[in-house]
Amino acid sequence: MASIEVQGLTKRFGPVVAVDDLSFTVETGAVTGFLGPNGAGKTTTLRMLLGLVRPTAGRALVNGSEYRDLPDPMRTVGAVLESSGFHPARTARNHLRAIALVDGIPAGRVDEVLDLVGLEGDADRRVGGYSMGMRQRLELARALLGDPQILILDEPANGLDPQGIAWLRNFLRWFASEGRVVLISSHLLAEAAQTVDDVIVLNHGRMAGSGPLAELRQGSTATVRVRTPDAGRLVGLLSSAGITARHDGVDEVEATGTTAEAVGRVMADHQIVVLAMSTSGESLEELFFELTKGSSDRGFAPVAGVRTGSAS
Numbered sequence: 001m002a003s004i005e006v007q008g009l010t011k012r013f014g015p016v017v018a019v020d021d022l023s024f025t026v027e028t029g030a031v032t033g034f035l036g037p038n039g040a041g042k043t044t045t046l047r048m049l050l051g052l053v054r055p056t057a058g059r060a061l062v063n064g065s066e067y068r069d070l071p072d073p074m075r076t077v078g079a080v081l082e083s084s085g086f087h088p089a090r091t092a093r094n095h096l097r098a099i100a101l102v103d104g105i106p107a108g109r110v111d112e113v114l115d116l117v118g119l120e121g122d123a124d125r126r127v128g129g130y131s132m133g134m135r136q137r138l139e140l141a142r143a144l145l146g147d148p149q150i151l152i153l154d155e156p157a158n159g160l161d162p163q164g165i166a167w168l169r170n171f172l173r174w175f176a177s178e179g180r181v182v183l184i185s186s187h188l189l190a191e192a193a194q195t196v197d198d199v200i201v202l203n204h205g206r207m208a209g210s211g212p213l214a215e216l217r218q219g220s221t222a223t224v225r226v227r228t229p230d231a232g233r234l235v236g237l238l239s240s241a242g243i244t245a246r247h248d249g250v251d252e253v254e255a256t257g258t259t260a261e262a263v264g265r266v267m268a269d270h271q272i273v274v275l276a277m278s279t280s281g282e283s284l285e286e287l288f289f290e291l292t293k294g295s296s297d298r299g300f301a302p303v304a305g306v307r308t309g310s311a312s
Helices: 042-049 092-102 108-116 132-144 162-177 189-195 213-219 231-240 260-269 284-291
Strands: 004-013 016-026 031-035 057-062 077-080 150-154 181-186 198-203 206-212 222-227 244-247 252-258 276-280
Touching: 004 042, 016 042, 016 057, 016 198, 016 206, 031 042, 031 162, 031 189, 042 057, 042 150, 042 181, 077 132, 092 108, 092 132, 108 132, 132 150, 132 162, 162 181, 162 189, 181 189, 206 213, 222 231, 222 260, 231 244, 231 252, 231 260, 252 260, 260 276
Parallel strands: 031 181, 031 198, 077 150, 150 181
Antiparallel strands: 004 016, 004 057, 198 206, 222 252, 222 276, 244 252
C-alpha cells in the first residue's frame, strides 16, 4: 500500500532551523493538505521527502523507503514542486515523449496523460505559447507519466482559472479515491477547504496541528449564538461551566471561545429551549489562525485566488 511517513524530520541551514522534529503520516484514499505560512518549512519538507535536500536528522519515507532507495521512483511518486523549465519551441507532446523515453515509459502513455489533464487539443502547440495555467497542467501530466501511486504537488492551483481549479479539485479527489496518496501544499485556504480531507499544519517548522479536517473544525473554538426564551438563565449556566457568554438582545446569547458541542451539552443538561443556533469561526481560515497563533500572516492567502510572497 502506498504511504508517506515522516519521522522526527529536522533540517538546519546554519543557525536557521527550517524544519524541527516533524513527524506525520499521509493516508491513502484522501487528499491531504500541507498548510502553513511562508517560512513554515513546507517546501523544505517536500524536498527532503523527494531526496532533493538531505535531512539534518530524522527520516522521510515513501512506501517505507527513502526516495533514493526506491527501485522505480517515477512509477511510485509523481511530483510538481517547481517549473521544470520547458523548451519553448518544443510541443507538449514532444516534451513528454522525451521524458518518457529516458524513463522507459511506453510512448502511448503520453497521449493518455495529455487527455487526463485536458491538453489533448493543444498537444502539438509549442509550449512557449502556453498560458501559466496550461503549463501547470503540463507539469501535472509529466508527474502522471509513470502512473504513480503517490502525488506530491506544491501550489498546484497556481495559474489556473476557476474552471481549471474546479477540474483540479475533481481530479485529485478521483486520484485519491483510487486508493492512492495525494499531498498538496497550498496558501489558498478557501480553495483547500473545498479540496482536502485531512490537513497537516506547520508553523515555524513545527507541527501546529493535523488530522481530518472535519474533526479539527468540530474541535476548534468558535462564537456560538443561541436564540432562546431562557437567555438570562443560559448566560448564568454557561458562565458556571467556564464558558464566556453574554446576553445579546432580548432572546439571544453569544458564547465565545467555545464549541457548539460544549454549549449544546449545557443546554441539553438543563433543558434549555432553543429557537435557533449558529456558529462562526470554524472555517479553515479561522482554524488555521487558531493553530498558528502568534505567527505573521504575511504570504498567507485566506481568499481563493490571492497569493502574496513566495512559497516557503
